[in-house]
Amino acid sequence: MSFARARRLTGVMAVVLAAGAGVAMTSGVSQARPVKSSTTDIQILSFNDFHGNLEAPSGSSGRVTVDHRLDTSGATPKVVDVTKDAGGVEYLATHLKQARAGHRNTVTVAAGDIIGASPLLSAAFHDEPTIEAMNSLGLDATSVGNHEFDEGYKELQRMQDGGCLPDGDGAANQNSCAAHTFEGADFHYLAANVKYAGTNKTILPPYFVKTFPGGAKVGFIGMTLKETPSIVSQAGIQGLQFTDEVQTANALVPVLHRQGVNAIVVLIHQGGTPAVQKWTGPDGKVYNANATYDYACGKGGTLAPDSAILPIAANLSPAIDMVISGHTHQPYVCNVPDPAGQQRLVTSASSFGRLFTETDLKYDVQTSDIVRASVAGTNMVVTRDVAKDPAESQIISTYSTLIKPIAEKHLGTISTDVNRVASPAGETPLGDLIADAQVNDPSVVSGGVKPVVAFMNPGGIRADLTYASSPKGEGDGVVTYEEAFTVQPFNNYVVSMNLTGADIYALLQQQWSGANAGPSNTKFLQVSKGFSYAWRTGTAGPEVVPGSVKIGDTVVANDASQTFRVAANNFLSDGGDNFAAFKNGTGKYIGGLDIDSFANYLPTVSPYTPAALDRITKQ
The missing domain is CATH 3.60.21.10 (Metallo-dependent phosphatases)
Incomplete structure (x- = not known):
């Protein structure tokens, strides 16, 4: 009642x-x-x-x-x-x-x-x-x-x-x-x-x-x-x-x-x-x-x-x-x-x-x-x-029966654990995979323009993908919809937008400044393939190394002379986790759900093996 x-x-x-x-x-x-x-x-x-x-x-x-x-x-x-x-x-x-x-x-x-x-x-x-x-x-x-x-x-x-x-x-x-x-x-x-x-x-x-x-x-x-x-x-x-x-x-x-x-x-x-x-x-x-x-x-x-x-x-x-x-x-x-x-x-x-x-x-x-x-x-x-x-067992049984067709759907395979263990610079294997899925999401292509980089907040990655089969018996290496959803359970939408080079430098700096300052508050954004940068500890604390930010072979200048199409979930797009620079985004276009980005991308790279963690480096 x-x-x-x-x-x-x-x-x-x-x-x-x-x-x-x-x-x-x-x-x-x-x-x-x-x-x-x-x-x-x-x-x-x-x-x-x-x-x-x-x-x-x-x-x-x-x-x-x-x-x-x-x-x-x-x-x-x-x-x-x-x-x-x-x-x-x-x-x-x-x-x-x-x-x-x-x-x-x-x-x-x-x-x-x-x-x-x-x-x-x-x-x-x-x-x-x-x-x-x-x-x-x-x-x-x-x-x-x-x-x-x-x-x-x-x-x-x-x-x-x-x-x-x-x-x-x-x-x-x-x-x-x-x-x-x-x-x-x-x-x-x-x-x-x-x-x-x-x-x-x-x-x-x-x-x-x-x-x-x-x-x-x-x-x-x-x-x-x-x-x-x-x-x-x-x-x-x-x-x-x-x-x-x-x-x-x-x-x-x-x-x-x-x-x-x-x-x-x-x-x-x-x-x-x-x-x-x-x-x-x-x-x-x-x-x-x-x-x-x-x-x-x-x-x-x-x-x-x-x-x-x-x-x-x-x-x-x-x-x-x-x-x-x-x-x-x-x-x-x-x-x-x-x-x-x-x-x-x-x-x-x-x-x-x-x-x-x-x-x-x-x-x-x-x-x-x-x-x-x-x-x-x-x-x-x-x-x-x-x-x-x-x-409580009856409640679980009722909804377990109702969820089976969705939960047991096979999305793709992985060759090893894909986890959230960070490199010394803050990059994680699972963060790479999720960011890659979002930058390749066709639902955020606007006017024929595809994003060139995706950013993913680490707090939105809630679990690891493990190679070993779950007790439900889907098999080693198989990733089910339920397992993928456990990783990203928020039903956020993926949003594409235009950011200037200055905006990108600002949001990278916001990973460890303002409300994110201090070791326990730092939030390293996970980035898609082709985007790279270096950071170091300066006299005033962590900072992006000038001139190190690249999209492919293009050096991103810390000014408004360049504009790039980027993707992020709607939580970040709204400035979530104190990344206010995302609010500067223009031409915002709302695509599909982040879980759908992942579900559609994983089959295209299966069996997936994590690559070297070299997108973010620490000097």
């Missing part, structure tokens, strides 16, 4: 904010019972960045690091991660049910990117299967994340309210309401800092109040990162304004207080990154290692100083008791002091349903607030040694 229908049937009260900033929801209301103790126990279960991973994810996306070992077989000892397979909604649902056992007051929430950048099983049906899976596992509320806007904010609103898209039977390899009428989310999508431009009205409710048996109330404020406009396609957010996270949440504190809600938790789709783990090997030496899932901050780890969540957590009102975060796909349970100097828990549960966070706390029934010192959180591994949840 969708939330909209549930509201009509159960009479859940909707409170319209005096400021006109959307609608706040209260659920689970019951008559208060006599309280024998001054406190009552509350459990909060949380996760983030699920990204439609209904089936157990494979490869590195389906593992968590639990320990390390020292490999001494080579000349130099090497630290190796010890991992455990984790994730899959059938197992996540079971683990959550087990965790809730014995807890009278429990709530399940998330911190965004529940949908978007999803595997084909969900994406082919506009992520309707994932919403149904979240309904089944008992999610109460989630903040929106940037990927909730992948198909535009109106589609996000449909995720909440339900209804079908008139996209026909599998148009563009997608199909709404393929199994039945989509009824929408039973849980609450929260978007406190996403407003219609020029108004104070949010596109979805800004907060949700959970009322537990006995009368305890906890308010959840939900937000995405304010930089969302720079990392999503502009067409889907036209007419919206994304406001500052701290200012937005702090302004809602008195709104909640006026409703008698003093216990407040922020769900925010912004996060941090654990610092490198210092691991002591059996030889007594200290090595740098990938952080285990429980290292930050329970086992001595910390968050990196440049973590975006830190200044947010440090400036949120002291009246806010806890922060549940996401976006960075990292695991951590840390205390960050609030402006009053009190420790405040900040959590994140990795991604893809591999972990969930269990937080236990005491609620003071006299003050109607959380006892801050009682808040204790732990990240829990979603192991696959428990029984699968039958309701």
Whole structure:
């Protein structure tokens, strides 16, 4: 049952904010019972960045690091991660049910990117299967994340309210309401800092109040990162304004207080990154290692100083008791002091349903607030040694049957793994292949003019192509549509445009400047065959070597004397990932989907073998 229908049937009260900033929801209301103790126990279960991973994810996306070992077989000892397979909604649902056992007051929430950048099983049906899976596992509320806007904010609103898209039977390899009428989310999508431009009205409710048996109330404020406009396609957010996270949440504190809600938790789709783990090997030496899932901050780890969540957590009102975060796909349970100097828990549960966070706390029934010192959180591994949840299995089975004709289609072959392992200069084998597919896409030929170079954002490449056959048995080296879609799951369009030589130099420089400055933020654009350049570290940081940019044998001058036809996906074309130079493009022509570019190109180069990584060089 969708939330909209549930509201009509159960009479859940909707409170319209005096400021006109959307609608706040209260659920689970019951008559208060006599309280024998001054406190009552509350459990909060949380996760983030699920990204439609209904089936157990494979490869590195389906593992968590639990320990390390020292490999001494080579000349130099090497630290190796010890991992455990984790994730899959059938197992996540079971683990959550087990965790809730014995807890009278429990709530399940998330911190965004529940949908978007999803595997084909969900994406082919506009992520309707994932919403149904979240309904089944008992999610109460989630903040929106940037990927909730992948198909535009109106589609996000449909995720909440339900209804079908008139996209026909599998148009563009997608199909709404393929199994039945989509009824929408039973849980609450929260978007406190996403407003219609020029108004104070949010596109979805800004907060949700959970009322537990006995009368305890906890308010959840939900937000995405304010930089969302720079990392999503502009067409889907036209007419919206994304406001500052701290200012937005702090302004809602008195709104909640006026409703008698003093216990407040922020769900925010912004996060941090654990610092490198210092691991002591059996030889007594200290090595740098990938952080285990429980290292930050329970086992001595910390968050990196440049973590975006830190200044947010440090400036949120002291009246806010806890922060549940996401976006960075990292695991951590840390205390960050609030402006009053009190420790405040900040959590994140990795991604893809591999972990969930269990937080236990005491609620003071006299003050109607959380006892801050009682808040204790732990990240829990979603192991696959428990029984699968039958309701989730049925959802997967239904859509697996519907997707088979598309998923199993053979596109071409590869002779070895084609991966995202970068050269010292930033070039990757898979990036080369995708860029080559886009520059050769006939759908972006405009007026008979073909692009001479294509640029691909690294964040849009979500998985490797592996030579070994998947468990579905397509055969070694065979690339199926499903595997290709897993690599590029966004259904972006390929766009051709004219850029000057100065524009090309500018966008190359933007790989490591402005918002992309710093080692952890650098974004190396992947480029098509025939385009080459060199870069070096100058006195002011990384820079393009003057005169090194070439298209074929033509040297590209850093001025407006030359104009080149280039291709990129619509995300980059709109200036996504802080590549503002793409906005200078003229004569923009929108072609077909990026996945179609890949699907049409791979057969022409099969069996594909990666070439030398010599398009980008570092001096």
